[in-house]
Amino acid sequence: MIIASQIAVLPIITPLILAPITLLLPKGRASWAWATLVSWLTFAACSFVLKEVAQTGVISYHLGDWAPPLGIEYRIDLANALVLFLVSGIAAVVFPFAYRSVQLEIDERQTPYFYGALLICLTGLLGVTVTGDAFNVFVFLEISSLSTYALIAMGARRDRRALTAAFNYLVMGTIGATFFVIGIGLLYQATGTLNMADLHDRLVGQDNRMVQAGFAFIVVGIGLKLAMFPLHLWLPNAYTYAPSAVTAFLAATATKVAVYVLIRFFYSIFGFDFAFMNAAFTYVLLPLGIAGMFVASLVAIFQEDVKRMLAYSSVAQIGYMLLGLSFASAAGLTATLVHMFNHALMKGALFMAVACVVFRCGSHSVQAFAGLSKRMPYTTWAFILSGLSLIGVPLTVGFISKWYLLQAAFDAGHWYAGFLIVASSLIALIYIGRIAELMLLREPASEGKYVIAAKDAPLSMLIPMWALVAANIYFGVRTELTAGLAEQAAATLMAFAGGGA
Amino acid sequence: MEHWIEFIAARYNYWIVIVLMMTGLYVVFARGNLVKKIVGLNLFQTSVFIFYITIGKIAGGTAPIYCAGELDHGGDAAGHGGPADSDHGQNDNLHDAPGVSDAPAQPIGESNPVEGLHSKIENISEDLAANDLKAGLNDLGPADGSEAVASLHDDAGKIVNDTLVNLQKPDAATFDLAGGAAPGTVDHAADVANALGDAGPCLGEVIYTNPLPHVLILTAIVVGVATTAVGLALAVRIREAYGSIEEDELVALDNVAEFGEAGAAAAGGAA
Numbered sequence: 001m002i003i004a005s006q007i008a009v010l011p012i013i014t015p016l017i018l019a020p021i022t023l024l025l026p027k028g029r030a031s032w033a034w035a036t037l038v039s040w041l042t043f044a045a046c047s048f049v050l051k052e053v054a055q056t057g058v059i060s061y062h063l064g065d066w067a068p069p070l071g072i073e074y075r076i077d078l079a080n081a082l083v084l085f086l087v088s089g090i091a092a093v094v095f096p097f098a099y100r101s102v103q104l105e106i107d108e109r110q111t112p113y114f115y116g117a118l119l120i121c122l123t124g125l126l127g128v129t130v131t132g133d134a135f136n137v138f139v140f141l142e143i144s145s146l147s148t149y150a151l152i153a154m155g156a157r158r159d160r161r162a163l164t165a166a167f168n169y170l171v172m173g174t175i176g177a178t179f180f181v182i183g184i185g186l187l188y189q190a191t192g193t194l195n196m197a198d199l200h201d202r203l204v205g206q207d208n209r210m211v212q213a214g215f216a217f218i219v220v221g222i223g224l225k226l227a228m229f230p231l232h233l234w235l236p237n238a239y240t241y242a243p244s245a246v247t248a249f250l251a252a253t254a255t256k257v258a259v260y261v262l263i264r265f266f267y268s269i270f271g272f273d274f275a276f277m278n279a280a281f282t283y284v285l286l287p288l289g290i291a292g293m294f295v296a297s298l299v300a301i302f303q304e305d306v307k308r309m310l311a312y313s314s315v316a317q318i319g320y321m322l323l324g325l326s327f328a329s330a331a332g333l334t335a336t337l338v339h340m341f342n343h344a345l346m347k348g349a350l351f352m353a354v355a356c357v358v359f360r361c362g363s364h365s366v367q368a369f370a371g372l373s374k375r376m377p378y379t380t381w382a383f384i385l386s387g388l389s390l391i392g393v394p395l396t397v398g399f400i401s402k403w404y405l406l407q408a409a410f411d412a413g414h415w416y417a418g419f420l421i422v423a424s425s426l427i428a429l430i431y432i433g434r435i436a437e438l439m440l441l442r443e444p445a446s447e448g449k450y451v452i453a454a455k456d457a458p459l460s461m462l463i464p465m466w467a468l469v470a471a472n473i474y475f476g477v478r479t480e481l482t483a484g485l486a487e488q489a490a491a492t493l494m495a496f497a498g499g500g501a
Numbered sequence: 502m503e504h505w506i507e508f509i510a511a512r513y514n515y516w517i518v519i520v521l522m523m524t525g526l527y528v529v530f531a532r533g534n535l536v537k538k539i540v541g542l543n544l545f546q547t548s549v550f551i552f553y554i555t556i557g558k559i560a561g562g563t564a565p566i567y568c569a570g571e572l573d574h575g576g577d578a579a580g581h582g583g584p585a586d587s588d589h590g591q592n593d594n595l596h597d598a599p600g601v602s603d604a605p606a607q608p609i610g611e612s613n614p615v616e617g618l619h620s621k622i623e624n625i626s627e628d629l630a631a632n633d634l635k636a637g638l639n640d641l642g643p644a645d646g647s648e649a650v651a652s653l654h655d656d657a658g659k660i661v662n663d664t665l666v667n668l669q670k671p672d673a674a675t676f677d678l679a680g681g682a683a684p685g686t687v688d689h690a691a692d693v694a695n696a697l698g699d700a701g702p703c704l705g706e707v708i709y710t711n712p713l714p715h716v717l718i719l720t721a722i723v724v725g726v727a728t729t730a731v732g733l734a735l736a737v738r739i740r741e742a743y744g745s746i747e748e749d750e751l752v753a754l755d756n757v758a759e760f761g762e763a764g765a766a767a768a769g770g771a772a
Contacts, residue, residue, distance in 0.1 A: 135717055142724045149731050153738065160742040164751055167735045171529060171538055174728050178546055181721060185549070188714070189556045 007052060008061035008074045010045040011084055011126045014038060019119035023112045032102070035115035036095040042122065043092035046084040053081040054485065060132070068132070069195035075132030078489035079337065082482075083129045083260045086341050090252040090348050091122045097464035098245035100457075101355045105158055105243045114154060118249065121147040125257045134184050134194045134269070137261060138177060141225065144257075145173045148250060152242040162241035165234075172234040176224025179217045186214030187269075199269050200496075212276045218265055219280060226258030228322060229292030232315045239311035240364075244355030247307060251314055252348035256340045259321050263336065266325065267497040278328060285326035290420055292319030297427035301434070306354050307364045309431055310347065313390065316424065317343045323417060324405055330487075330494045331408035337486035338404050342389075342397035345475065349386035349468040353379050356457035356465065361450060369435055371444030376456045380439045382469045387432035389472045392425050396476040400483060514555040521548035533748035535736040539729055546725045550718045557714030565712030 018038045025031040053059055053076055061074040076084070095118070106114050124144025128137055149170045155162030188194060190210050191202040203211060220231070227235040235255075239247050270277045293316050300312035317339070324336035354364050356379040361368040373380040389396035402425060409418040445451055456462065475482050509516065521544055528541025740746050743754050 135720075139720055139724065142728070146724075146727055146731055149735070153735055156738065156742060160739075161755055163735055163739045163742055164755070167535060167732065167739060170728065170732050170735065171542060174542055174732075175526070175529065175545070177724075178549055181549055182552065185553050185556065185714075194713075194717075 006061075007045070007049055008059045008076055008130060009063070011042055011049060011088060012074075012123060012130060014042045014045055015119045015123040015126070019116050019123065022116040022119065025112060027108050027111050028103075029099075031112040031115050032095075032099045035119055036099075038119055039088070039091045039095040039122065042126070043088040046081075046088035046126070049076060050081040050085045053078055069193050069198035072136055073132040073195060073197075074130045075196070076130055077492055078485055079263065079493055080129045080260065082337065082341065082485050082489060083257065084126060086344050087122070087125050087129065087253045087257060090249065090344055093348065093464045093467055094245055094249045094252075094352075097248070097352060097355070097461055100460055101245045101359055102243065104359055105245075106154055107157055110154065114151070114243075117147040117150050118246070120144075121151060121249075125253055128257050128261060132196045134187065134196055134199060135181075136194075137264075138181050138184060141180070141258075141261070142177055144254065145177065145225070148246075148254065149173070151246045151250075152238050155241045155243045155246070158243075159241050161237065165237035165241045169234040169238045172224055172231075176221045176231075178221070179224070180221030183214045183217030183219075183221060186210050186217065190214065196264070196268050200271060203270065204273055207273075207275055211274070215270060215274070215276055215280070219262070219284070222258055222262050222265070226255045226262065227315055227318055229288045229295065229315065229319060232292070232296070232318075235315060236308050236311040239314070239351075240305060240308040244307075244351070244358050244364075248348055248351035248355060251310070251351050252344040255314065255318055256344050259318065259325075259336070259340055263325065263333070263493070267333070267493040271497040272328070273498055281326045281328050285322045286414075286417075289319045289322035289326055290417065292316055293323070293420065293424040294319075294427070297424050297431070301427065301431045303431075304366050305364055306357075306366055306369060306435060307351070309366075309435075310350055310354065313428065313431065314343075314347060316428070317347070317390075319424075320401070320405060320421070323421070324408055327408050327412035327414065329408060329412050330490045331404070331411050333490035333493060334483070334487045335401065335404035335408045337489060338483050339401035341482050341486070342401045342472075342475065345397055345468055345472050346386045346389040349382060349465060349472060350390065352461070352465040352468065353383035353386065356382075356461050359457055359461065360455065363450060365450070366435070366438065367445065368450045369438045370442040370450065372439040375444055375454050378456050378462050378466070382462075382465050383439065384436050385469050386472055387436060389476065391428045391432055394476075395473065397472050397482070398476070400476055400479055404483065514551070514558075518548045518552040518555070521545075521551065535739060535746040535748065536733070538748075539732045539736065542732070543725065543729055546721070546728075550722060550725075553714040553718045553721070557711035559708060559710045562708040562710035565709040565715065568707055 015038055018034075018041075022031045022035055022038075025034050049059070057077075059074075059076040060068075061076075062068060063072040063074060066072070095115075098115075098118075102111060102114060121144045124140045124142070124147065127140030127143065131137055131140060149166050152169060153163055153166035155165075184194070187199060187203070190206055190208070191199055193199055193202060224231045224234075239251060242250065266277060272278065296312045296315035296319065300309045300316065303309035303312065321336045321339050321343075324332045324334075324339060326332070327335075356376065357368055357372065358364050360376060372383075385396070389398040392398040392402040402421060405421055406418050409415070409421060457465075525541045525543070525545030525548060528544060529538050530541075532538055532541060736746050739751070743751055745751060745754070
């Protein structure tokens with residue numbers, strides 16, 4: 001069947017080709033409905049890909065039927081099938097959610113552009129995930145980044161600081177992308193190829209300074225994109241001032257995809273033969289991951305803005321993922337993949353809850369959350385449940401991530417890292433607990449600008465949000481899909497990279 | 502001392518790249534004006550474009566444009582110049598390939614010409630990893646007589662082209678490999694190209710630079726232009742919203758908006 005043989009390219013083609021049609025549709029509901037439909041189609045395609053990969057193994061698709069290594073190859077194994085599923089799944093939830101939120105926050109004349117840009121951003125993120133060509137990663141990364149800059153700037157209608165946030169992100173993101181290209185150029189110079197599998201073959205035994213420099217450029221470039229601890233400065237403002245739905249989408253997907261790229265470069269290109277990588281694990285990722293966990297969590301406690309607090313918390317969570325990577329073991333890689341998936345679920349739900357509050361109250365300041373349980377009980381409980389997940393309470397996905405991470409830490413002999421993981425989770429308890437206390441125990445403001453109508457968010461927002469909260473609990477109890485697939489994916493990656501399990 | 506000057510001079514392209522790159526980054530970091538930041542960013546990106554293009558450059562090579570007009574040394578395909586015709590010519594020559602390949606035997610000085618050529622190319626490739634030689638060579642597989650002839654035909658255009666390039670470089674290692682026949686090397690190599698049967702249409706006359714970096718950089722230039730456009734558009738919007746595009750003024754305005762005049766002064770003092 002012709003569709004079945006082209007399955008690998010469908011997740012990219014669908015949103016890429018259908019996104020411009022959004023611009024031709026009437027403003028408001030029609031363009032939203034179209035974009036939502038496209039996101040669901042994409043999700044269906046990605047689910048199909050995941051099913052195929054889980055059953056039959058790696059899919060290798062030759063774009064335009066040009067055989068690799070000369071042609072561009074889309075190569076989907078379990079690791080990227082999982083990320084595809086995650087990203088498109090989040091999109092399929094965020095698009096229906098966005099309608100009311102966007103109605104409030106975006107000028108109606110801009111809605112076709114908004115949904116079009118969001119679809120292009122989705123395309124870019126999925127493209128980064130499927131491709132097996134190093135330069136292609138850069139192109140898709142920039143497709144998603146450019147649309148992200150525009151999307152963040154659209155928050156300017158509510159707060160003009162969105163513009164400066166977008167500008168700063170543009171400068172940092174472009175420097176990151178350019179560093180990445182320099183790294184790819186050096187690798188190309190050393191090997192004469194851009195295909196990832198081919199790069200891996202040809203880098204074997206090459207441990208010279210050119211490859212090391214390329215490695216360093218790539219790590220720093222991707223580090224900027226994924227907001228690795230000292231390179232995270234663009235993230236808090238960008239997440240704070242972006243439109244609420246965009247924040248929910250980006251927080252759940254963009255940094256995860258960048259983490260995936262890092263994993264792909266570490267394991268599928270450089271591999272453990274490359275001694276420099278082990279040094280990078282021990283002396284860069286491990287300390288930076290731990291520093292990010294603590295510094296960003298501590299900064300989060302003192303934020304007066306819930307969105308900014310959650311943004312700093314995202315930086316801290318990325319610290320966990322880097323920590324998992326730095327153990328250089330199958331268990332650590334599993335923990336990172338699981339946490340990528342789970343963190344997307346919890347952060348998506350948390351930022352959606354904030355979007356609901358913004359919808360009713362018009363603010364994401366801490367004061368707006370006072371007494372929220374009496375006004376918006378469903379939103380409050382969604383926030384609390386996903387907050388518990390963020391802390392890592394049993395029966396939620398957060399617990400699963402932390403469990404795998406702790407196991408990996410002790411397996412790798414980094415027992416102190418285990419204690420640090422628990423300690424930083426306690427800091428998460430403080431900043432989530434602070435908001436929970438406000439919501440549950442305080443009296444709602446009776447006057448001033450934080451008065452909330454005694455009415456919960458509309459159903460079109462509550463249903464997607466609770467779908468994510470339910471996923472937080474479902475995947476916290478049943479771990480076959482996430483942890484099971486992640487373990488297999490990690491085992492495959494480790495075997496390819498030539499490391500001991 | 503002379504050694505160092507030579508070392509620096511031989512890599513002049515990298516120095517240009519590094520100077521441009523650092524200038525660009527410095528402008529991005531040091532300038533508060535948003536438009537100047539974009540200019541710095543552009544400079545930074547341009548340095549990377551130059552870096553890519555220089556790594557694809559081959560000494561004596563021309564622009565990688567297919568020169569159909571200069572096709573054919575064999576008479577039958579002359580004047581037509583289409584790809585189909587060149588294929589035809591190639592097939593004709595395929596038949597007498599073993600006989601013709603006596604020609605390169607002389608300069609290489611080995612009994613089996615094909616194997617000699619093959620091993621020669623592989624040796625060169627070790628010296629010049631950057632020129633994408635291995636891509637072609639690995640396809641060749643072990644130097645088995647008839648197989649090598651066939652695969653040489655498949656890749657003849659590329660390999661011979663690369664060989665020519667390497668032979669033209671005044672590189673001691675290359676000369677050794679060519680059997681010390683320095684002055685005649687290029688001519689002999691051209692003979693090799695002819696003998697191997699016109700697989701590459703412009704062999705003997707035209708050496709292409711590596712086209713792939715150009716293509717990559719075309720893509721990167723498009724990305725760079727798009728980034729510049731978005732950045733400048735944001736600068737316009739920032740000017741509309743704030744009335745300024747100086748970063749420190751923007752920060753001050755944000756502080757005033759958030760903390761009021763007194764708070765902004767305090768925040769400014771603290772900073």
